[in-house]
Amino acid sequence: MSTELKLPLYFDNNATTPCDPRVVEAMVPYLFQHFGNPASRAHAYGWAAREAVEVAREQVASLIGASPKEIVFTSGATESDNLAIKGAARYSARKGKHLITVATEHKAILDSCHALEREGFEITYLEVDAEGLISLDALRKAIRDDTTLVSVMYANNEIGVLQPVAEIGAICREKGVLFHCDAVQALAYLPIDVKAMNIDLLSISAHKMYGPKGVGALFVRRGRPRVRVQPIIDGGGHERGMRSGTLATHQIVGLGKAAELAQKAIQEGEIERVRALRDRLWHGLRANLDELYLNGSWEHRLPNNLNVSFAYVEGEAMMMGIKQIACSSGSACTSASLEPSYVLRAMGVDVELAHTSIRFGLGRFNTEAEVDYAIDLITDKVRFLREMSPLYEMVKEGIDLKSIQWTAH
């Protein structure tokens, strides 16, 4: 084990990513030196800020194959999701009040849908299979005459599973309904082309792609079809009336720079490096430990995500044991609600196994030495905790855990 590693290791890049130093460097001048309000049309301070915002708009647009005029800056992906779902649904309410989404979507989508239900909209929540994928056939069947919007994320934040967005886009285009895609997790790792994929609305976050927190964007298609959204924040009419509020120049500059770097990284094959690290972690763990269960499809998966159930070892206890690695768990004990991950439950993962799930998110700044350290540490701790687990002992004695009359509490 190397002693030069900076501990704790950061293996939680699906939660957030560190801001790339090149992004920080780009942002700083816009805090003091070029502090102007981009909406100030009459002086040089405003012009400098406006120019920086427009450069960022181009950088973000370029990442997804859009035109700069189709980018609306927001405070982050939660706002982008809210604006896309509520904004598009309310604008099209006269046409129809039915939306389609997926049970494993991010809470920003699901809770926006719940809010619309209270306004009288009807939502269909598509189910996923054991791999976490939706059925295109089920989507086709769910689209009705009064359906106005389909919202499906590109990559799931917990299990990294990739939905077939190009196929979904084609179906939506054919049926004449709008397609919103929350692409937050995928942006830094997979090429996205909103035209080729027939995406009408796309949510973007900076802090999931090595940019700052507190800024994001929504792509709103202008060509055919022209997409209209009703604003959810009223005010000075910024961002062509879709999102009022003074533009956060330095944040937007950071988002733009992050987008530029992400595009470069994808083109230069940096993604293969991250995928190799993730694969090394998974193969290393599997070589050392039995009864590991991968959550979500291996084939259709983000290159940086690994979500594993370490059977018979509770997730929070596991995280305490590997505190030198920053990661996440789908265990109930790590959540305020005391409910295990709804994403895993929607895939039909046994609640027992959901309690033992750990999510590792590799990223731009991780190294092979870190992965090797992690494999050794996790192996040790899982063995230690399984030695302490009555369930592991029972299974090794040949007892079927399902045959026991457990006392739920």
Place this chain on the structure above:
Amino acid sequence: MAYSQKVIDHYENPQNVGSMDKADPQVGTGLVGAPACGDVMKLQLKINDDGIIEDAKFKTFGCGSAIASSSLVTTMVKGKSVMDAEQVSNADIARELALPPVKIHCSVLAEDAIKAAIADYRKKRTDS
């Protein structure tokens, strides 16, 4: 979860981890909780003819505070009479470990484990 140092100590150096022979008439075994709820405790007490707990062993599947609660319980009941061990309450365990409110159920489970182990021991006695 921000745990007290005592929870961390018990988690990192758990006391009396292990198993005893379930068939031994002097051993009472308590298995409480459920895998679906995220915690299962197995507590075993070896009780001599004078009703004194000579040894205690546990195995726990659960979060850090569940492991700490069971580890603590083994140290609390060892050397006690069965009657005294029955008096150990979840409040004692929670206080000793300074458990956060969302983790109180772990101490309840640990109390249940003591009661279940003693009940098993008594059942063996009356059956034999």
